[in-house]
Amino acid sequence: MIKALGYATKHSFTGLKPLAFEREEAGPSEVEIEVLYCGVCHSDIHQAENDWGNTVYPCMPGHEIVGRVTKAGSAVTRHKVGDLVGVGCMIDSCRKCEPCTEGEEHYCQGPNSWLATYNGPMKPAAQAPDGKNAYGRDNTYGGYSNVVVVKEDFVLKVPTALPVEAAAPILCAGVTTYSPLKHWGVKAGSVVGVVGFGGLGDMAVKLARAMGAEVTVFTTSKEKVAEAEKLGAKGVVEGDKVAYAALANTFDFILSTIPEKHKVDPFVPLLKRDATYCAVGALAQIPGYDNMQLVMQRKSLAGSLIGSIAETQEVLDFCAEHGIAPDVQVIPIQEINQAYKRIKEGDVRFRYVIDMASLKQELEAA
Amino acid sequence: MIKALGYATKHSFTGLKPLAFEREEAGPSEVEIEVLYCGVCHSDIHQAENDWGNTVYPCMPGHEIVGRVTKAGSAVTRHKVGDLVGVGCMIDSCRKCEPCTEGEEHYCQGPNSWLATYNGPMKPAAQAPDGKNAYGRDNTYGGYSNVVVVKEDFVLKVPTALPVEAAAPILCAGVTTYSPLKHWGVKAGSVVGVVGFGGLGDMAVKLARAMGAEVTVFTTSKEKVAEAEKLGAKGVVEGDKVAYAALANTFDFILSTIPEKHKVDPFVPLLKRDATYCAVGALAQIPGYDNMQLVMQRKSLAGSLIGSIAETQEVLDFCAEHGIAPDVQVIPIQEINQAYKRIKEGDVRFRYVIDMASLKQELEAA
Numbered sequence: 001m002i003k004a005l006g007y008a009t010k011h012s013f014t015g016l017k018p019l020a021f022e023r024e025e026a027g028p029s030e031v032e033i034e035v036l037y038c039g040v041c042h043s044d045i046h047q048a049e050n051d052w053g054n055t056v057y058p059c060m061p062g063h064e065i066v067g068r069v070t071k072a073g074s075a076v077t078r079h080k081v082g083d084l085v086g087v088g089c090m091i092d093s094c095r096k097c098e099p100c101t102e103g104e105e106h107y108c109q110g111p112n113s114w115l116a117t118y119n120g121p122m123k124p125a126a127q128a129p130d131g132k133n134a135y136g137r138d139n140t141y142g143g144y145s146n147v148v149v150v151k152e153d154f155v156l157k158v159p160t161a162l163p164v165e166a167a168a169p170i171l172c173a174g175v176t177t178y179s180p181l182k183h184w185g186v187k188a189g190s191v192v193g194v195v196g197f198g199g200l201g202d203m204a205v206k207l208a209r210a211m212g213a214e215v216t217v218f219t220t221s222k223e224k225v226a227e228a229e230k231l232g233a234k235g236v237v238e239g240d241k242v243a244y245a246a247l248a249n250t251f252d253f254i255l256s257t258i259p260e261k262h263k264v265d266p267f268v269p270l271l272k273r274d275a276t277y278c279a280v281g282a283l284a285q286i287p288g289y290d291n292m293q294l295v296m297q298r299k300s301l302a303g304s305l306i307g308s309i310a311e312t313q314e315v316l317d318f319c320a321e322h323g324i325a326p327d328v329q330v331i332p333i334q335e336i337n338q339a340y341k342r343i344k345e346g347d348v349r350f351r352y353v354i355d356m357a358s359l360k361q362e363l364e365a366a
Numbered sequence: 367m368i369k370a371l372g373y374a375t376k377h378s379f380t381g382l383k384p385l386a387f388e389r390e391e392a393g394p395s396e397v398e399i400e401v402l403y404c405g406v407c408h409s410d411i412h413q414a415e416n417d418w419g420n421t422v423y424p425c426m427p428g429h430e431i432v433g434r435v436t437k438a439g440s441a442v443t444r445h446k447v448g449d450l451v452g453v454g455c456m457i458d459s460c461r462k463c464e465p466c467t468e469g470e471e472h473y474c475q476g477p478n479s480w481l482a483t484y485n486g487p488m489k490p491a492a493q494a495p496d497g498k499n500a501y502g503r504d505n506t507y508g509g510y511s512n513v514v515v516v517k518e519d520f521v522l523k524v525p526t527a528l529p530v531e532a533a534a535p536i537l538c539a540g541v542t543t544y545s546p547l548k549h550w551g552v553k554a555g556s557v558v559g560v561v562g563f564g565g566l567g568d569m570a571v572k573l574a575r576a577m578g579a580e581v582t583v584f585t586t587s588k589e590k591v592a593e594a595e596k597l598g599a600k601g602v603v604e605g606d607k608v609a610y611a612a613l614a615n616t617f618d619f620i621l622s623t624i625p626e627k628h629k630v631d632p633f634v635p636l637l638k639r640d641a642t643y644c645a646v647g648a649l650a651q652i653p654g655y656d657n658m659q660l661v662m663q664r665k666s667l668a669g670s671l672i673g674s675i676a677e678t679q680e681v682l683d684f685c686a687e688h689g690i691a692p693d694v695q696v697i698p699i700q701e702i703n704q705a706y707k708r709i710k711e712g713d714v715r716f717r718y719v720i721d722m723a724s725l726k727q728e729l730e731a732a
Contacts, residue, residue: 052658098639099639104639107639107662107663107664109615109639109663183664249475261657273464273465273470273473273475276666279657279660279661280661282657283657283658283661284656284657284658285654285655285656285657286654286655286656286657287654288651288652288653288654289651289652289655290650290651290652291627291645291648291649291650291651291652291669292418292649292650292669293669294645294667294668294669295645295646295649295669295670295671296473296669296671297473297475297671298473298549298668298669298670298671299668299669300642300666300667300668301660301666301667301668302660302664302665302666302667303657303658303659303660303661303662303664303665304661304664305661305662305663305664
């Protein structure tokens, strides 16, 4: 076993604290990774605070992991010691169902779905009918820790052209926005709306712009409108009825990154005929909507979940190629609870990224 | 002017009564049609009773019209006197906007949208800023009448293989279900759900079966399950949780024909990854939904409006070719108010069709 240290919470309300624990040694097809940076995703907060009612404690978040390979199992062929690698939201899947065999393991329909990097599997072994689940474990601990051990085919290559700390959020915020932009056919000349301008919105704008789209950001404040303009997008303050009226029937695709429930009715009229409003952040009940608006121009409401492993590699490479990186603010892990507070209060436009070197002192003391 | 007689209502609550009125003579590109049969659509009731808040009175419904050409304007080339023809929901459109030029005039984005067969244009001339609208009129009177005059390119050819009275509902119920089945790619081997089993549901099942799909009907009663089975479909009673659980992730497409608001949450889990739930009947506020369900397998909620003129001709020909016709019950126009009552109370599985010969006595008396 590997002695490990991370930050975890044991209850929904206590905040994160250091937790010493053990990880299994890397098996033949696994790699051991020294975590260098880990992004802070809004989902981390939802999970730590049990907003979805499925949290298994202790909960050690972190699914935007960048690190260096320190050991490779005997059968590993894709990665070698010293490689800069990434781990996103998943560390395994059933590999047998239709989505898995079609390379969409993020939609795994196996008995326990995909294995989440933290708080996975969805159904703890102890609660499964026969005390077992597909992955043989009750919980997983994420990247708010000094070391992770992951099956090689769920480990991404991080291009050297990317700033190391900024690569981390690409593994969730990046692929979560890249995948729907691609799926709904965004290309040069597309007219794209991005609703919400936090960590996901930032990536959505940068990616859509790099794809050649004309982008409008819907955000909460005039200050953020100016930020959007810096990225080559237009900005509209949410609820500005005059601006909305002028934008009726103009969008090929609208991507909502709002991480909470929100009304879709104000945005549906802005879609062109046959266009889609896709909400990726709101894992929540959406308020009632006017179906007449969908009917009148055959419009759709949709959702999308992160992205596949192949797409995750694609977006890392795409970012490196186009010189795109998330706006990040690097923090020591000791500031994680304040960061959570700030994310919940304001809406932070950049992504917090934990510099895992900050764990060193505590590791030595442990 | 042509002296005409129809059934109309002057208020939302008074029911339909005979109304003598005049129609313009057919212009060069128009045909005059003696109405033989007119289907009764649930929309007729919504419109007559001002459920959508946009009814212009007097309101003379009827947009499932089958009749015989009695006059053809000098420039008419598509139809001749004596032809059996049909008129559906539209009698004109702007002909200039993107949808119109792409042959989707039912999504016309012109200044007054398409011209509805009755209660059209959407914006009465009297209420338009300059007292005019694109069609120069305040209201249109539909097919609950002895004669209509329509531009030839909005007039369909009714194949002689179809029973005349049964052809009428194809012009709305038929195309409203045919268009989304085609748009979402239903073909041989597709697994299709049909929610609601009235006039639209009946057509949806027959069309999807003729396309080679495996069809399951979700309906309100065991009796209707037996009816569904007669059409070669499976039947499930709405809300049967055991049946729903067994159908999780199995549908390529679900078409909801429920003509009222209804919860979509019970049906979304039944869709396959990337599949769509399309509600064509509910021109209403849909209650809140769980976006997590859309996200987890990239599912969509959509709407669809009737179909184009080309699709209306297609579905008439398709029905003739496949020996499909709606189940109809022919009534005299004097029974229209009772028919409305029955449609609102029970859910009638067949389509009422008015035999316009029943107007003859009143015409002679007038």
